[in-house]
Amino acid sequence: MTIKHILGNWKMHGQKKQAIELTQAIVAFKIPENVKTAVFPPFTSLHIVASELIASKIALGAQDCSNEIGGAFTGDISTLMLAEAGCKYVIVGHSERRAQHNESSELVKHKAEAAISAGLIPVICVGENIGERESGTYLQAITKQTKDSLPSLAHSSKFIIAYEPVWAIGSGKTPSLAEITEVHKTIASLLSYDTSVAKHDAVKTAIVYGGSVKPENAREILASEGVDGVLVGGASLKAEEFCKIIESAA
Ligand code: PEP
Numbered sequence: 001m002t003i004k005h006i007l008g009n010w011k012m013h014g015q016k017k018q019a020i021e022l023t024q025a026i027v028a029f030k031i032p033e034n035v036k037t038a039v040f041p042p043f044t045s046l047h048i049v050a051s052e053l054i055a056s057k058i059a060l061g062a063q064d065c066s067n068e069i070g071g072a073f074t075g076d077i078s079t080l081m082l083a084e085a086g087c088k089y090v091i092v093g094h095s096e097r098r099a100q101h102n103e104s105s106e107l108v109k110h111k112a113e114a115a116i117s118a119g120l121i122p123v124i125c126v127g128e129n130i131g132e133r134e135s136g137t138y139l140q141a142i143t144k145q146t147k148d149s150l151p152s153l154a155h156s157s158k159f160i161i162a163y164e165p166v167w168a169i170g171s172g173k174t175p176s177l178a179e180i181t182e183v184h185k186t187i188a189s190l191l192s193y194d195t196s197v198a199k200h201d202a203v204k205t206a207i208v209y210g211g212s213v214k215p216e217n218a219r220e221i222l223a224s225e226g227v228d229g230v231l232v233g234g235a236s237l238k239a240e241e242f243c244k245i246i247e248s249a250a
Pocket of ligand 1: 009164168169170171210211212213231232233234235
């Protein structure tokens with residue numbers, strides 16, 4: 001059975017009413033056996049969504065975390081807090097945080113390590129910008145970003161990598177299927193070189209694609225070589241669209 005991850009990043013959407021309605025609609029949908037799905041609401045809705053997810057097959061994730069364990073870090077949320085709130089996953093290094101909050105790959109790496117220490121699975125985002133794509137330097141850029149963002153001891157840890165070309169996020173544009181596979185293969189080659197993933201017990205690094213995934217393109221993206229799932233932004237805010245994407249992974 002080929003496992004596919006369908007992850008819904010709500011970004012800064014999902015106050016109480018919307019969060020409850022959206023979660024209830026997704027919970028009512030029958031998740032196919034081979035699909036692992038999770039929703040990533042904003043911090044303030046984590047508890048309410050967690051209570052709606054009890055007894056469902058859908059996991060909870062957060063959109064960011066601190067790299068620190070605790071202390072004088074006003075406004076930050078630790079990975080232990082997220083674990084206590086019921087999270088299984090946490091996104092780190094989303095391009096919006098890299099761009100809007102100047103997050104470096106070094107910080108992303110430390111966030112991923114903090115997540116693993118707390119028993120969470122980090123979803124580490126990497127991806128080229130439009131300049132890197134157009135100048136043909138995207139594979140070098142992604143290689144550097146991935147290597148710099150990987151947690152140390154990556155070989156014995158569980159994490160997910162999300163390939164999200166910055167220019168594809170929220171734009172309606174996507175790379176071709178061949179281009180997606182090219183990048184996923186490049187990332188996979190770094191993992192087997194850096195982490196000997198295949199040699200380590202149950203550790204399997206999933207590489208998911210994100211950027212303008214919709215019900216119309218999900219099936220072919222999910223069927224592409226090297227694609228272990230999708231990270232969905234906009235379309236994860238509409239239960240019908242998100243459930244269609246889940247269905248297309250069956
Ligand atoms: C995202 O922000 O992770 C994302 C993939 O967004 P969208 O699906 O809206 O492009």
